[in-house]
Amino acid sequence: MSSNFIRDIIDEDLKNNKNSGRVHTRFPPEPNGYLHIGHAKAICINFGIAKDYNGKCNLRMDDTNPSKEDVEYVESIKEDIKWLGFEWTGPIYFASDYYEKLYEYAEKLIQTGKAFVCDLSADEMRAYRGTLTEPGKESPFRNRSIEENFSLFRKMRAGEFPDGAKTLRAKIDMTSPNINMRDPVIYRIMRSTHHRTGDQWCIYPMYDYAHPLSDYFEGITHSLCSLEFEDHRPLYNWVLEALLSEKLPRQIEFARLNINYTVMSKRKLLELVEKGYVDGWDDPRMPTLSGLRRRGYTPESIRTFQELIGVSKANSIVDFSLLEFAIREDLNKRAERRMTVIKPLKVVIENYPDNQIEWFEAENNPEDPNSEKRKIPFSKVVYIERDDFMENPPKKYFRLSPGSEVRLKYAYYITCKEVIKDNKGEITELRCIYDPQSRGGGTPDNRVVRGTLHWVSALHAKKTEVRLYDHLFNVSNPGENDKDYKDELNPISLVVLKDCLIEPSLAEAKPGQFYQFLRQGYFCADSKAAKEGLLVFNRTVTLKDTWAKIAASSRNKQS
RNA sequence: UGGGGCGUUGUCUAAUGGUAGGACGACAGAUUCUGGAUCUGUUUGUGAGGGUUCGACUCCUUCCGCCCCAGCCA
Numbered sequence: 001m002s003s004n005f006i007r008d009i010i011d012e013d014l015k016n017n018k019n020s021g022r023v024h025t026r027f028p029p030e031p032n033g034y035l036h037i038g039h040a041k042a043i044c045i046n047f048g049i050a051k052d053y054n055g056k057c058n059l060r061m062d063d064t065n066p067s068k069e070d071v072e073y074v075e076s077i078k079e080d081i082k083w084l085g086f087e088w089t090g091p092i093y094f095a096s097d098y099y100e101k102l103y104e105y106a107e108k109l110i111q112t113g114k115a116f117v118c119d120l121s122a123d124e125m126r127a128y129r130g131t132l133t134e135p136g137k138e139s140p141f142r143n144r145s146i147e148e149n150f151s152l153f154r155k156m157r158a159g160e161f162p163d164g165a166k167t168l169r170a171k172i173d174m175t176s177p178n179i180n181m182r183d184p185v186i187y188r189i190m191r192s193t194h195h196r197t198g199d200q201w202c203i204y205p206m207y208d209y210a211h212p213l214s215d216y217f218e219g220i221t222h223s224l225c226s227l228e229f230e231d232h233r234p235l236y237n238w239v240l241e242a243l244l245s246e247k248l249p250r251q252i253e254f255a256r257l258n259i260n261y262t263v264m265s266k267r268k269l270l271e272l273v274e275k276g277y278v279d280g281w282d283d284p285r286m287p288t289l290s291g292l293r294r295r296g297y298t299p300e301s302i303r304t305f306q307e308l309i310g311v312s313k314a315n316s317i318v319d320f321s322l323l324e325f326a327i328r329e330d331l332n333k334r335a336e337r338r339m340t341v342i343k344p345l346k347v348v349i350e351n352y353p354d355n356q357i358e359w360f361e362a363e364n365n366p367e368d369p370n371s372e373k374r375k376i377p378f379s380k381v382v383y384i385e386r387d388d389f390m391e392n393p394p395k396k397y398f399r400l401s402p403g404s405e406v407r408l409k410y411a412y413y414i415t416c417k418e419v420i421k422d423n424k425g426e427i428t429e430l431r432c433i434y435d436p437q438s439r440g441g442g443t444p445d446n447r448v449v450r451g452t453l454h455w456v457s458a459l460h461a462k463k464t465e466v467r468l469y470d471h472l473f474n475v476s477n478p479g480e481n482d483k484d485y486k487d488e489l490n491p492i493s494l495v496v497l498k499d500c501l502i503e504p505s506l507a508e509a510k511p512g513q514f515y516q517f518l519r520q521g522y523f524c525a526d527s528k529a530a531k532e533g534l535l536v537f538n539r540t541v542t543l544k545d546t547w548a549k550i551a552a553s554s555r556n557k558q559s
Numbered sequence: 560u561g562g563g564g565c566g567u568u569g570u571c572u573a574a575u576g577g578u579a580g581g582a583c584g585a586c587a588g589a590u591u592c593u594g595g596a597u598c599u600g601u602u603u604g605u606g607a608g609g610g611u612u613c614g615a616c617u618c619c620u621u622c623c624g625c626c627c628c629a630g631c632c633a
Contacts, residue, residue: 177562188631547594
């Protein structure tokens with residue numbers, strides 16, 4: 001586990017015996033959307049630190065805004081964290097469990113003259129707040145007596161005022177250069193049914209007030225959050241210091257994760273879901289954990305990725321290729337190999353006996369010495385990949401072309417004798433001959449064939465749907481330069497191919513089971529389609545493709 | 560232009576006054592029944608200027624650039 005500036009701070013705290021050597025973090029999502037890979041960074045940081053320091057990490061739902069939150073989201077959050085491989089300490093905490101306590105502390109704030117009930121409307125409050133460069137003005141309600149504030153606040157709770165009519169505000173400093181300190185609202189009146197407390201409350205605490213206290217209630221020592229809360233730290237500390245005298249949690253901020261060719265804001269992801277640009281939160285193109293899971297990403301690969309990107313305070317955009325590296329590395333070691341022809345081209349082996357069937361032994365995983373072998377059937381008619389044949393091949397193309405010889409993996413060498421086309425000029429079939437001496441993939445004369453192709457036997461193959469995914473957006477940084485990110489969606493981020501041919505053993509693939517389709521990529525059986533009894537494979541990531549690179553660069557040279 | 564942050568190769572990240580290193584990518588080669596994997600090698604960087612110092616990514620200073628903040632969101 002590599003170090004970072006947060007761990008350095010904790011090491012220092014430990015050295016000074018701060019918090020009596022305790023390390024207690026928390027992951028505090030708001031249940032207003034599904035977790036995405038940016039959350040995974042925060043999860044790995046918080047749970048990872050707890051694990052490595054023999055500490056604790058709480059899961060706390062930061063549910064102080066019922067208008068946006070829902071139980072569906074709390075369920076998905078639990079599932080995603082468990083799937084990622086982390087366990088929270090104790091029960092799941094909810095900020096809503098603290099509503100009564102939070103209310104009592106607010107009364108304490110009033111009693112000590114540190115909070116007041118304000119009648120300013122939202123618009124008025126904005127006007128009083130000042131601007132970035134001008135100080136604000138004090139609310140005319142700022143100097144109400146403690147008794148009046150007290151009784152008004154109770155009436156707020158009792159529902160005697162309409163929504164938005166009054167707020168409870170911290171009395172700090174309207175001239176502060178930090179706008180967060182200009183008498184921030186800490187309670188608002190909002191008649192909204194909460195997913196846990198129902199209609200019990202009509203006033204709800206604000207994040208800036210509820211969060212530090214929730215941390216305190218749970219004995220959190222290090223409250224790790226993202227950079228945009230840096231400006232809120234003085235307020236975080238103000239709330240705690242105004243109410244408490246003991247050792248307090250310390251907030252530390254780190255840069256959130258950005259990855260190119262995708263978006264990472266819950267607002268935007270929600271919009272993609274609600275407006276139907278994608279097939280739900282778990283669409284395999286989404287950067288959500290449920291999407292990545294459905295796509296075939298493993299929890300191990302996501303944890304590796306988080307380890308690779310590190311933790312710092314610098315804003316950054318991580319290359320998608322790093323995520324791809326992490327999943328390839330994991331799946332290369334673990335995924336069983338299968339042969340699947342995605343875009344089939346019929347090959348008839350003219351000199352192969354008409355009704356003969358042979359079974360060849362194939363490695364399930366050459367990277368795993370303990371893996372078993374399987375038998376695959378071979379017959380006179382096979383299918384190969386359309387891309388593995390070119391009638392007029394360029395230099396350095398060592399797949400099949402008229403007159404050339406290639407190896408059908410695990411089977412025989414074949415040579416192309418004739419190309420058959422339909423009346424539109426489209427190639428429909430290849431006529432080949434095989435060398436019986438090359439059985440098993442080698443010949444007595446050790447002749448060199450550069451190309452080795454995957455194939456399926458026409459007699460035995462099963463038809464299946466395969467879905468190929470690409471970046472959801474076709475620009476590196478969607479929404480940049482005032483563009484609407486929705487205009488930058490990649491129109492071919494999903495390509496559905498329905499006539500793919502799989503080898504027989506794949507017919508029983510379990511939902512979520514991952515494979516390497518030889519020479520093509522890693523694929524996993526789609527769990528959503530499986531619920532409807534369909535067998536569909538999602539492409540998780542392609543294999544690295546050196547030939548594609550060579551072809552592309554020579555194409556560039558020509559143009 | 561108030562306040563808070565951040566600038567190290569194409570990308571991410573180390574080095575906390577003492578050889579600017581790692582990972583990904585890229586490139587080259589070896590090897591290979593996957594143009595995969597594996598192995599080897601190569602390349603590119605401290606935002607700019609001044610200062611302190613034997614020595615500066617690191618300290619001081621001036622500047623430049625980028626991000627965040629004016630929700631009764633989190």
